[in-house]
Amino acid sequence: MLHFxxxxxxxxxxxxxxxMMFALPNLFTKEQLASWPRFLxxxxxxxxxxxxxxxxxxxxxxxxxxxxxxxxxxxxDARRTLRDAKIFPTGVGIVGNQVQVRLAKPEEADAAxxxxxKLIQPLGSAMLGTSGEDLTITRGGDGTILMAPSAQGLQQxxxxxxxxxxxxxxxxxxxxxxxESTVVRQGADRILVQYPGLSDTKVxxxxxxxxxxxxxxxVHPTMTAEEARQGxxxxxxxxxxxxxxxxxxxxxxxxxxxxxVPGENLVDAQPGFDQRTNEPIISxxxxxxxxxxxxxxxxxxxxxxxxxxxxxxxxxxxxxxxPILGGSGQIxxxxxxxxxxxxxxxxxxxxLPVKLTIAEERTVGPSLGADxxxxxxxxxxxxxxxxxxxxxxxxxxxxxFAVIGLIMNGTMVVALMSxxxxxxxxxxxxxxxxxxxxxxxxxxIIYERIREELRAGKSAVSAIDAGxxxxxxxxxxxxxxxxxxxxxxxxxxSGPIRGFAVTLTIGIFTSIFTAVTVTRLLIALWLRGERxxxxxxxxxx
Amino acid sequence: MRFVPHxxxxxxxxxxxxxxxxxxxxxxxxxxxAAIVVSIGLFLTMGLNYGVDFKGGSxxxxxxxxxxxxxxxxxxxxxxxxxxxxxxxxxxxxxxDVLIRIESQPGGEEAQQAxxxxxxxxxxxxxxxxxxEVVGPAVSAELRRTGILAVAAAIMAIxxxxxxxxxxxxxxxxxxSLFHDVLVVVGVFAFFQLEFDLGIxxxxxxxxxxxVNDTVVVSDRIRENLRKYKRMDLGELLNLSINETxxxxxxxxxxxxxxxxALFIFGGSVMRYFTFAMLLGVLVGxxxxxxxAAPILEYLGVKRETVTGEKAAASARx
Numbered sequence: 108m109l110h111f112x113x114x115x116x117x118x119x120x121x122x123x124x125x126x127m128m129f130a131l132p133n134l135f136t137k138e139q140l141a142s143w144p145r146f147l148x149x150x151x152x153x154x155x156x157x158x159x160x161x162x163x164x165x166x167x168x169x170x171x172x173x174x175x176x177x178x179x180x181x182x183x184d185a186r187r188t189l190r191d192a193k194i195f196p197t198g199v200g201i202v203g204n205q206v207q208v209r210l211a212k213p214e215e216a217d218a219a220x221x222x223x224x225k226l227i228q229p230l231g232s233a234m235l236g237t238s239g240e241d242l243t244i245t246r247g248g249d250g251t252i253l254m255a256p257s258a259q260g261l262q263q264x265x266x267x268x269x270x271x272x273x274x275x276x277x278x279x280x281x282x283x284x285x286x287e288s289t290v291v292r293q294g295a296d297r298i299l300v301q302y303p304g305l306s307d308t309k310v311x312x313x314x315x316x317x318x319x320x321x322x323x324x325x326v327h328p329t330m331t332a333e334e335a336r337q338g339x340x341x342x343x344x345x346x347x348x349x350x351x352x353x354x355x356x357x358x359x360x361x362x363x364x365x366x367x368v369p370g371e372n373l374v375d376a377q378p379g380f381d382q383r384t385n386e387p388i389i390s391x392x393x394x395x396x397x398x399x400x401x402x403x404x405x406x407x408x409x410x411x412x413x414x415x416x417x418x419x420x421x422x423x424x425x426x427x428x429x430p431i432l433g434g435s436g437q438i439x440x441x442x443x444x445x446x447x448x449x450x451x452x453x454x455x456x457x458x459l460p461v462k463l464t465i466a467e468e469r470t471v472g473p474s475l476g477a478d479x480x481x482x483x484x485x486x487x488x489x490x491x492x493x494x495x496x497x498x499x500x501x502x503x504x505x506x507x508f509a510v511i512g513l514i515m516n517g518t519m520v521v522a523l524m525s526x527x528x529x530x531x532x533x534x535x536x537x538x539x540x541x542x543x544x545x546x547x548x549x550x551x552i553i554y555e556r557i558r559e560e561l562r563a564g565k566s567a568v569s570a571i572d573a574g575x576x577x578x579x580x581x582x583x584x585x586x587x588x589x590x591x592x593x594x595x596x597x598x599x600x601s602g603p604i605r606g607f608a609v610t611l612t613i614g615i616f617t618s619i620f621t622a623v624t625v626t627r628l629l630i631a632l633w634l635r636g637e638r639x640x641x642x643x644x645x646x647x648x
Numbered sequence: 649m650r651f652v653p654h655x656x657x658x659x660x661x662x663x664x665x666x667x668x669x670x671x672x673x674x675x676x677x678x679x680x681x682a683a684i685v686v687s688i689g690l691f692l693t694m695g696l697n698y699g700v701d702f703k704g705g706s707x708x709x710x711x712x713x714x715x716x717x718x719x720x721x722x723x724x725x726x727x728x729x730x731x732x733x734x735x736x737x738x739x740x741x742x743x744x745d746v747l748i749r750i751e752s753q754p755g756g757e758e759a760q761q762a763x764x765x766x767x768x769x770x771x772x773x774x775x776x777x778x779x780x781e782v783v784g785p786a787v788s789a790e791l792r793r794t795g796i797l798a799v800a801a802a803i804m805a806i807x808x809x810x811x812x813x814x815x816x817x818x819x820x821x822x823x824x825s826l827f828h829d830v831l832v833v834v835g836v837f838a839f840f841q842l843e844f845d846l847g848i849x850x851x852x853x854x855x856x857x858x859x860v861n862d863t864v865v866v867s868d869r870i871r872e873n874l875r876k877y878k879r880m881d882l883g884e885l886l887n888l889s890i891n892e893t894x895x896x897x898x899x900x901x902x903x904x905x906x907x908x909x910a911l912f913i914f915g916g917s918v919m920r921y922f923t924f925a926m927l928l929g930v931l932v933g934x935x936x937x938x939x940x941a942a943p944i945l946e947y948l949g950v951k952r953e954t955v956t957g958e959k960a961a962a963s964a965r966x
Contacts, residue, residue, distance in 0.1 A: 157918075165787065167757065307777065312761070464757040467787040470780040475709070475918075482916030490910035494903045501899060503657035534850060537911055537919060541854065541926075544907035545861070548900040552865065554657075555896045562663065581868045584813055588864060589857035591805040596853050599798040604850045611854070647656045 109572055109631045119624050123515055129522035152524045155532035155606055158480050160473030161303035162311060167466040168272060168296045170265055174204070176461075177256060177264060181242075182206045184226050185254065192222040205255040213250035220244055220252060230259050265296050268460040273298055276463075278456035279314050297466065308470050310449075317418060318462050319453035321373060322366035323401065324414045326424060332359040350420035350440065360421050362414050367404045372397025376454035378447040381439060387447040390437040391454065398434025406430040415440075417450075483536035490540045491517070494547055502554050504647040505630065509550040512626035516546045519617040520610065529613070532606030542614025545589070549622035552585075553578040557648055567644040568634065575627055582622065586615050661895035669890050669938060670883045670946065676939035677947075680828050687835025694838045699845030700781045702795065704752035704788035706764045709740060709779035710771065717743040718775075726770050732763050741917035745778070757784035779918075795849045799830060802853050806860045810867070818867050821944035822860060825936035829859045832932050833925055847922040855929025858904070862897065862937040869893050870942065874950065882950065886942050901934045 111119075129148045132140055140149045156163050178201045185208055186199045196219075198209040208223070210216060223244055230239040241260025247253045269292055276298060277290050288302040302311060324347075327335070332346045336359075340346065343365070349358040375392040393401055404413070405427050414424040415438050422440040442450070471479075495513060499506035520539060524531060531539075557574030565573065593615065596608035637644045700707045712718050720737055723746060727735050733751045740747035750767060753759035760782045768777070783791070803826050811819035830852055837844050869889040877885060905927065912923040 167784075167786065308780070464784070465761055465782065466757050466784045468761075468780060468782040470777070472776060472778045474711070474776065475778040479916050479918060482914055482919075486911045486914040486916075489914055490907035493906050493910060497899075497903055497906065499657075501657050501660060503655045506657055533916075533918060534847060534922070537915065537922065537926075540907055540911055541904070544904040545858070547903045548861070548896075551896050551899050551903075555893075555899075558659070558663070558895075559892070577872075581865055584864045584868060585861040588806050588809055588860040591809055592802045592853045592857035592860075595798055595802045595805060596850060599794045599801070600846075600850065604846055607850050607854075611857075647654055 109568065109575070109627070109634060111628055111631055116628065119628055122620075123518075123625065126515075126519045126522035129526045130518045133521055133525060148526070150525050150528065152521065152531045153528055154476075154480070155530045155535065156301060156303060156469070156476075157471050157533045158476050158483075158531065159303050160305075160471050160476035161301065162305050162308045163467075163469040164300040164302075164308070164311070164315070164465055165293065165467035166272075166276070166298040166300060166315065166463040168265065168268060168298070169462045169464065170261070170296050173264055173268055173461050174256065174261055177261070178204070178206055181226070181254060181256070185223060188222050188226060189219060192218070194219050194222065205253050207247065208252040208254070210250045210252065216246060216250065216252065220246070223252065223254060226254075228260075230257075230263055262295070269296060269298065271460045272463065275457050275459050276300060276315060279452055280311070282452040282456065283311065283314065298463065304473060305470070308468070312465065313449050314452060315463055316465075317450075317453060318459045319370075319450065320418050320458040321370040321454055322416050323368045324362040324364075324366050324416055325404070325408070326412045326414055327361040327363070328411065330361055332361045335361045347414065347416060347419060347421050350417060350422050358421075360414055360424055362416070362421070366416070367413065368393060368397045368401050370454070370458050372400075373454055376451045378442075378444070378451040379437070381437070384439075386439055387442040387444050388437045388439045389442070389447055389451050389454070390435065392435040395434070398432075401434065401436075402430060402432040406432075479533050483533060487536060487540050487543075491543050494544060498547055498550065502550075502648055504633070505554060505557075508626050508629040508633070509547070509554070511629060512550065512621040513543055513546055515625050516614070516617050516621040517543060519621065520613050523613050523617070524610070529609050530606060531610070534604065534607035535610040538607045538610035538614065542611060542618060546614070546618035546622065548585070549578075549582045549618055550626060552581055553622065553626075554648060557646065561646060561648070567637075567646045570646065571630060571634065575623070579623060582619060586619055590615050661898060663895065665891045665894060666887070667891060667894075668887055670887050670943060672939065673883075673943040673946065677943060680936070680940050683835070684828055684831050687831040687838070690835045690838040691831075694841065696834070696838050696844040697841040699843045700749070700783050700788075701846040702788055702792045702844070704760070704783050704785045706750040706760055706767075706783075707779070707781040708748045708750070708764065708767060708777065710746050710748065710775035711778050712744040713774055713776055715744055718746045720746060723748070723771070726772075727767060730766055730770060732766065735767075745917075746775075752785060752788070757786070760784055791846060795846065798849060799852055799856070802856050803827070803830075806856060810860070810864070813864075814867055814871065815950060817945050817948040817950050818941075820948060821941035822863050822867075824944060825863060825933075825940040826856055826859060828936050828940055829855055829929060829932045833928050836928055837925070842921055842924070845921075847919075848925050851922050851925035851929065854926060855933055858930055859933030859936060862900075862934055863941045865896065866890060866893050866937050866942055870945065870950075883946050886946060890938055890942055897934060897938065901930060904930050 132149050132151050140151070143149050182199055182201055185206055189196055189208070194215050195211055196208050197211045200207055208219065210219060227240045227242045227244070230241050239257065239259050241257055241263065243255050243257060245253050245255070273290050273292060280288050280290065280300065280302065288300065291299050293299045300315070305311060327341070327344055330341065335341070335344070335346060340361070343363060344361055345364045347360050347362050349360070372393050373391055374394045376389050379388055379390050380386065381388045409427050409430060412424045412426045415422045422438060495510045498509050498513070502509060517539070520542060523529070553574050556578045557570050560570035560573045561567070590612065593608045593611040596604050597612065600608055634644070718739070720739060724737050727737065727748065732753065735751070736749040738747050739745065748767065750763050753763045764780065764782055803823065806826065807819050807823045810822045833852060833855060837848065866889060869892055870886060873885050873889050880888070908923050908927045908930065911919060912927065915923060
């Protein structure tokens with residue numbers, strides 16, 4: 108156990124040197140590192156949001172809304188498809204979680220089903236060998252046809268929506284500044300946003316809290332919303348409420364459901380001020396197709412109102428005074444400078460496919476983060492120094508060897524975390540400190556064993572040899588069980604627990620390595636020196 | 649290595665002790681069972697003071713901008729009449745820090761955010777937000793589930809490992825001592841109504857790791873002695889094994905505790921409950937490996953043939 112070949116010795120030394128190099132950047136500031144030569148590692152351990160301060164927002168997509176919207180499109184599609192096929196149902200509506208088509212002539216059922224089946228989209232991929240359809244179409248009782256979205260169909264829609272939502276969220280956040288934020292998907296229907304260095308999350312939350320689906324609608328030429336509510340809402344029209352932020356609260360409008368120009372045709376939106384009233388407004392520009400459509404519509408409807416609708420609420424319903432042919436215009440709606448800014452960013456970055464709610468928020472102010480780093484540093488130094496002093500007192504010269512091993516252990520954990528880019532969190536610091544405490548254990552097991560063997564009358568060399576070889580199984584057993592706990596923490600844990608589990612896991616491996624190689628090598632070298640001297644070797648333990 | 653100072657360590661511990669741990673076997677066994685029962689009782693009657701992570705709701709830590717001590721009464725007055733249900737206000741860390749907890753609002757995720765906005769507006773300009781945690785009902789339910797699952801899975805994994813490496817009797821002892829450690833810590837948290845959050849679950853998992861670490865060291869020695877002294881009375885052998893490993897148990901325990909005390913004192917108020925749970929766990933874990941895991945073996949008996957037979961070759965080599 109105490110023989111080290113030259114190659115092995117060099118390998119161990121090299122491992123120590125390399126880890127020192129990788130750990131070193133953490134002692135310097137970012138500015139100092141910038142001036143380092145390129146060939147030196149200059150990566151620092153990234154700090155978690157709890158240490159550098161920042162916002163952690165877990166956004167949940169409203170899957171119910173997705174389902175509702177899907178059913179609405181499905182209903183409209185079914186209506187159109189049947190009309191195109193010259194089949195005229197008495198009613199197409201949403202009943203529960205499916206679309207129900209009621210036929211005028213039951214004998215048309217087969218033809219209707221054939222037409223409606225065209226709406227089915229295949230699911231899955233040939234590559235994965237999965238298949239399925241997003242809809243099931245069945246014949247209901249008394250001349251009805253039922254179209255039911257399948258679970259997989261909804262799931263796929265959720266996945267697509269999540270992808271689109273992440274892109275939009277990214278665009279909106281980027282508008283806030285240049286912070287190194289991350290936006291990742293979590294689970295099927297959640298999005299995790301991490302935004303470092305933000306103390307007030309209000310702006311961020313406002314920015315993400317709105318779908319920002321903007322569209323331009325035709326107002327019903329003769330009927331008011333009030334009349335429609337009492338009588339019957341004409342087909343293709345819907346009642347929209349006025350936005351809470353406008354002046355005309357409580358007012359509703361009867362608008363054509365299909366927009367004249369949907370929000371997708373918007374290419375730019377900028378906050379500004381109205382030249383006459385000096386009110387904050389948003390000026391926007393359409394793309395070519397949007398501009399053409401809007402131009403034609405305004406030409407045909409001069410003197411009549413149209414409605415600007417944001418997230419199903421009417422922002423304003425101005426009267427068209429003259430045809431708007433340039434493809435640009437402005438929206439007013441009792442904005443403040445702030446809300447106009449926010450909305451402009453939202454419109455520029457596109458609408459979210461579905462409303463996002465904040466399922467979890469954890470924000471740490473930069474001052475608390477800095478305090479935590481200081482506290483963590485102090486605790487680590489105090490804890491580390493005291494345990495090292497204890498080891499030296501208990502084991503003398505061998506204690507010094509153990510302490511060198513412990514310092515190496517700490518260095519390696521830091522080096523591995525820096526190199527792999529593993530985030531250091533506040534619980535992670537606790538994990539680090541604890542690792543030092545537990546790494547002491549490996550040395551204690553070995554040294555106590557050596558003492559025992561010495562008391563049993565063995566010679567120095569064989570006692571040390573036996574100490575290491577006997578202790579190693581115990582060390583492995585005890586560390587592997589801790590590893591099991593750490594892996595489970597990582598597997599199940601979220602945020603802070605993960606940070607703790609990661610440092611603990613890395614610490615377990617490095618502590619085994621340092622106890623059985625670094626400390627052992629030092630003792631072997633010491634022993635070699637002692638052997639060169641004459642006389643019996645006294646183990647200073 | 650000539651430059652290394654040559655000095656002897658100070659051996660704190662008396663060696664060759666013959667403390668009769670097995671004498672306390674019955675007392676400890678029943679005492680531990682009682683501790684488990686009491687802890688379960690406390691858990692069921694008083695319940696745990698769940699933090700925002702598990703209960704849902706919001707938590708806000710604010711600090712006065714002026715650096716003066718915060719007037720908790722005044723804050724209570726401002727926030728009392730907002731109609732947000734149970735709002736707890738307490739001093740935290742230094743005198744200018746205040747921790748505000750708002751119970752989970754009916755109405756899902758949106759309502760939690762709205763409540764937080766109301767509180768921030770009511771507090772006014774005099775405060776800096778240090779920390780905000782808002783956990784909606786869906787997430788808190790998930791965290792509860794995974795928290796329980798994590799502890800159960802860790803116990804299972806550790807037990808499986810011990811079973812695989814030792815005999816089943818050792819696994820039973822380990823299992824019982826792990827249950828004991830977790831439950832006693834939970835019991836203490838229930839009794840003092842200390843806040844129980846995600847961090848405490850991490851502490852529990854670490855305690856499991858530490859406790860089993862301790863148990864394994866003692867078990868390893870028991871196994872070794874079972875091979876060495878084939879005729880020794882089991883009780884005597886267990887005693888011997890515990891005594892032989894006593895110095896390591898104490899030194900490691902003390903070092904870990906010292907490190908934890910440093911964390912407790914200097915690690916900042918955010919980590920305080922976490923380190924407290926760890927401290928408690930290290931004490932309980934050390935106790936349980938000596939007074940629960942080992943004595944169980946005497947109750948269950950260990951078949952020496954299985955221990956000596958297949959692994960004799962291994963011991964002969966070392």
